[in-house]
Amino acid sequence: MAPAEGITISGARDGVRTEGAPQDRGWPVRPVPEYLRPAEEGGRVSDLERLVLHDLHVELGGKMVPFAGYEMPVQYGLGVMKEHLHTRSKAGLFDVSHMGQVLLRPKGSYEATALAFEALMPVDVLGVAPGRQRYGLFTNAEGGILDDLMFANRGDHLFVVVNAACKGQDIAHMTAHLSDTTEVIPVTDRALFALQGPAAEAALDRVAPGAAAMRFMDVAVLDSAFGPLWVSRSGYTGEDGYEVSVENGQAEALARALLAMEEVEAIGLGARDSLRLEAGLCLYGHDIDTTTTPVEAGLTWAIQKARRTGGARAGGFPGAGRILAELADGPARLRVGLRPEGRAPMREGVDIFAGDTAVGRVTSGGFGPSVEAPIAMGYVSAAQAAIGTVLEGEVRGKRMPLTVAAMPFQPNTYKR
């Protein structure tokens, strides 16, 4: 039996060890997101890549932890709770340069590239107008999700942003399937920021005039003192805001210009996680992965009519058989929002019961600083997925009530 460990703190890493020896007592394991694990568990620092702005994060007091192969700031001096609330009340600046930026440049027509890209996803790519962005999902032959992503029609080509942990496989996947029609070009000379919150519009418009005129999911290239900025009005916090791609050489100056504004604070991965959880948004590798289909994940809104049975370009994507059948007949299980009773968070890995029957598992959970209560999401049997259904989650050997709840937990504030 492993020795009990209590609170173990590993130096400069963000290392509150949390496991103790719960398995030995028949307790559920309490998994911790990868980016909250100490370096010795999540990966050796020497193996990790550094962000272009690494030194700035350290200067700002960022606690650097391993995440998706990078050293990333999990929080700054304010701490997760205040960073979260600041983003909801003013504006938060997130360095998301670890994510993969990729250009898809047609070798022939834009339409041929769009159709080839569309063949990898249950998503209408062709129907995205110039200057607009859409959420997408790469699927596998079993209908599982290889990654989720954002893509934009930039007139004569597409711009794609994929998850950091998947970017190598995504680029290989696109290269393998698109090379007849398309040049797949990883963008390695640009950093990527998210600026999120009600003050994001005014803040970004100061450095990139025209930002305020954009609507949710618009994309534009805006002139600035920091070179051309590739801007989309989007993000992953449920707040209005932007994602901004900037040349590496201008990234620090842009970050400093934004952070110098009274309403903007640097925000780490910890708050990014609680913000997206309150917004009901999936974290790849936790809420969705190769074992979950888009229909099970409740992402049917991302499957446009054109790709559904009876649509203009129905099917023709990996896993179409299963995904279209689930759209028609309903999936066996569904991702749902969950509200634990009381104050104890139910985190990823908590088993969910209806009476004595195991009906599912929590895939993301924690405390929602804006909701001021524990919140979670997870998969449950379709029969238990109706909003208001009272189930039980097992935490440290005890069954505690939790209720299936509507998401988002915190209303979004997108400027549509």
Add this chain to the structure above:
Amino acid sequence: MKFTKEHEWLRVEGDLVVVGITEHAASALGDVVFVELPDTEMQVAAGDEICVIESVKAASDILAPVDGEIVAVNEALSETPSLVNEDPLGAAWFFKMKIDDLSVLDDFMDEDEYKDMIG
């Protein structure tokens, strides 16, 4: 005041030992959002995981520092978990223990030794 390597502080109060977590631990845990306290009149052995602290980041355990009986718990922490961040050495004590022999506390670190440990 004495300190454990698990970042707990121990303070003698009459014939009882009061237990809490250090400022260093509270700061590393981040904003505390939930505390689960042990039952009173419970016999515990050193190393037993008897409290749970949930922060915005993760769950952690507090271990019984010595063998003994839990005679009081700080119910204020259930209502206001943020006390752990606001006043870890004072208002945010976790539990009081009755132990047979207070001299076992001599084995724990004093403040200087603890400060050396956390660097």
